[in-house]
Amino acid sequence: DAFTWHDELMCVPQNISSLVVYYNQDLFDMAGLPYPPDRWAWADFVATAVALTQDFDGDGRIDQYGLGVEPSLFRLAPFVWQNGGLVVDDEISPTRLTLTRPPSLQALQWFTDLHNVHRVVPGRVEEAAQDSESRFxxxxxxxxxxxxxxxxxxxxxxxxxxxxxxLPIGKTAAGILHSDAYCLSATAVDKEAAWTFIEFANSIAGQTIIAGSGRTVPSLKAVAESEAFLDPTQPPGRAQLFIDNADIMRRVPVISTWQEIENIADEEIERAFYGDITAEEAARLAFLRSEEYFFRGETAVTNAKAHE
Incomplete structure (x- = not known):
């Protein structure tokens, strides 16, 4: 569905992935903490992050953060869904963001509290100096x-x-789909050669090569469930998790103006995450600022259908 437009498959899926928690086992060991279980709650997740956030030399500056996360809609969305909320009013034909609704707003508040209340993630200045992935x-x-x-x-x-x-679980389990695909342009100079490549890339042989890179979960189950992907000689040890998560993954809407909508939401979520505005204000502004792009996206779809 992620690559379908007007009921037509536009691209051939290459892979899938879900959002997970990467963790430093050595830091857990030094803190005397058990490794994250197969199922843990939001409160457990926060408590673990708090325990792992340390100012070792007592100078008032955090030397080790418990968590790193990008303050974006894509990172927030799974927690909105876990709390019984929605990111948009209709996932098939969206007309507005719905972060202002109570379940969604509660998730946004919890997300922004990671910095503003619990202080388990770097602040804006610290993140600019060294981003969280580099810190990990x-x-x-x-x-x-x-x-x-x-x-x-x-x-x-x-x-x-x-x-x-x-990911920790709220009222229910939910994840977000990350996926890439092969698309063949109608204006391609050599369509036959391009299609030959796509056929090979998505064959068992091609997908095995992709699996060896470690970067993605192959879209072919036969390869994803083989040692080519579940390589016991390389981390992560719990690679099966990426496959198991497939059943709980949801996707963002397919709308022509989604990138503009997401950019606006990201800006307001980031402001709330770093304490510039409240979560409620961020949700309201994201709703107001993105409204026109839903209209434009809907018009684009309508016009496309009219010309079919």
Missing amino acids: LAGTTAMYLNSRRGVPTYREIENFTWDVAP
Whole structure:
């Protein structure tokens, strides 16, 4: 569905991935904490992040953060869904953002509290100086939220052991779909050659090559469930998690103006995350500022249908 437009499949899916918690096992060990379980609650997640956030030398500056997360709609969305909320009013034909509705706003408040209340993530200045992924790689951030794309980089880590854990669960389990696809342009110079490549890339042989990179979860189940992907000789040890998460993944809407809508939401979420405005104000502004882009997107779809 993520690559379908007007009931037509536009691209051939190459992979899927879900958002997971990457964690530094050594830092958990030093703190005397158990590794994240297969199922944990929001409160457990926050308590763990708090315990792992440390000012070792007592100078008032945090030396080790418990968590790193991008303050964006894509990172927030799973928690909105977990709380019984919606990101948009209609996931098939959206007309507005719905972060102002109570379940969604509660999730946004919880998300922004990670910085504003619990102080388990770097502030804006600290993040600008060294982003959270770099801190995770350096061993100074204990947990980091990311998709499968981080694995090739993290496999280069030599100074600590790491693994993955599921997102904490709210009222229900939910994740967000990360996916890429192969698309063949109608104006391609050599369509036959391009299609030959796509056929190979999405064959068992091609998908096995992709699996070997570690970056993605192959779209072919036969490859995803093989040792080509579930390689026991390389981290993460809990690679099966990426496959198991497929059943709970949801996607953002397919609308022509989604990038503009997401950019606006990201701006307001970031402002709330770093304490410039309240979560309620961020939700309201995201709704108001994005409204015209839903209209434009709907018009584009309507016009496209009119010309079919």
